[in-house]
Amino acid sequence: MSTQIRLAGVTKRFRSRAALSLVSAEIGHGVTGVLGPNGAGKTTLLRLVATALQPDTGELDILGYDPAAADGRLAIRRRLGYLPQDVGMYSGFTVREFVDYVAILKEITDRNERRAETDRVLDEVGLGDRAGQRIRSLSGGMRRRVGLAQALLGNPALLVLDEPTVGLDPVLRLQFRELVSRYATTGTVLLSTHLTEDVAAFCQTVLVIEGGQLIFAGTPAALTSMADGRVWTSAGPDAGSELSWRGADGRYRHIGDPPPDAELLSATLEDAYLLTIRSLPAQAVRR
């Protein structure tokens, strides 16, 4: 795996609060998912990689360029597709006008080329027939697809997507996964999500962030295996579990250290993620 993004001891503070603290990681080609609870530092990490923020301390290397230098930052941005958590699109623009506007900012200055590229990305996200529609009239899911379309402009080598599947229905999420997976065959995708099923479905690597610290970096399978033997079921609550919830069948699913006679279940990525952010000390799981 060739390293596309390298973070070394990266810290970012907002006033006195450390949003990221001494984070080090190496990210290669393919899809990397960033998991973590709200306020864990996922968005800060993605903003750093998207050159929207500069770290207070530590080093970043993105696609072989140093974002601390102006020319390095420009080189990264020319290879970047970025979808922030909240795009805040211009509601009075049509879909085509907005994507075309972003294409200009991505230095696609030739009008014909811009038109072709805009058509291509709108078709990619299934909005080709909505190009003339005003953004104010779009649903939340459609706006998200417009956001994704602008990120795909120019076939970027690096896609940074913050909560890209929020607001998408199951069918659109499937299409999104397929689209991103296709891009990731030769490029690098870094996305944050709350949805462990997204990570399980199409991420080759997963980073788990909690309290501004990276507490896991590895494959989804490796993360899942951390919960092997630590998930069990019972008819009622179990005081010994770290976390439990009642399923649709009325039985309880527990994670933690099971009792000797527990009825063990196969662990899922969600079990492992919950177990990781609930109980494991950072040093124990850091890879």
Added chain:
Amino acid sequence: MTDTITGIARRQNSPHVALALVETWRAVRHPAILLGAAVGAVLLIGPWLDLVEPTQQYVNETYDLIWVGWSPLYLGAFIAANMIANRERDGTTSELFRGMPADLAQRTRGILMAVAGPAALAAILAAAQRSLIAAAGGFTAGSRPNIAKVVPTWPETLTPAIITIGAFVAGVAVARTTQSRSIAMVFGGLFAFTFFVGYWMWWRFPFIVVVPAPLPYGYDDLGATLEQVEVADSALTVFDASSTTWYGIEPGLSVPVAGHLVYLAGVALLMAAWALRRSGAAPVRLALSGVFLTVIGVVTQVVAHYA
């Protein structure tokens, strides 16, 4: 997927030029500009459509209002520019655009260049106004018996375009100073009220040198009774009832008006430099050009006043 390096492969034109084209088209279609242009046209062009000089409510009304009357367009240009430049702000696209190759300075430059649209619109309207006035034989300036028919000179006709440029650039500069559109609207409204609705308060030296709207004619204080002074044969006179004073006025003043336009262009360049500075650029040459033109414009007007 091809690992296309979009910018490097496609940078035949700087993005601010392409952006300027898009923003120019959006600016001339902006409701504030269209409304301002429409109101100005109704006030200044409408009365001349039948090629007959309209009745003046007071002596020299047409001459006084010939450029000031376009103030709705100036205010529209300010509002439109501010709204265009402030589209990108916290809570909208500022976060998305931080990751773009075209940085804020380039984006601001593109919007500033879009001033060409509103300026062209103002120039066309002023040219239409002048053409109608000329076709009607001019407008009456001065009080009887010393009156004349006046047609604005072509350089003077540039005035609305230059003021529109200043207003548009001011809108961008204010947007790069504060993201609050409310503050910008209050500022623009107060400015327009003070210097365009209350234009007459400033039409005396030295204020006339630095306010936005130029005095389209020169004047001399001739005293309370016309007979007390020597009036040149060619001079027009205006009796100001409020001060019971006669003024001798001189139409077609190319030099002071041109000096004022140069001053306005300099101020516009300074405001553009400020907007770019606030966007992270260091527009030293632009700022120096602005200072140069401003000084030249002021000096020209002062010299013309004392000449």
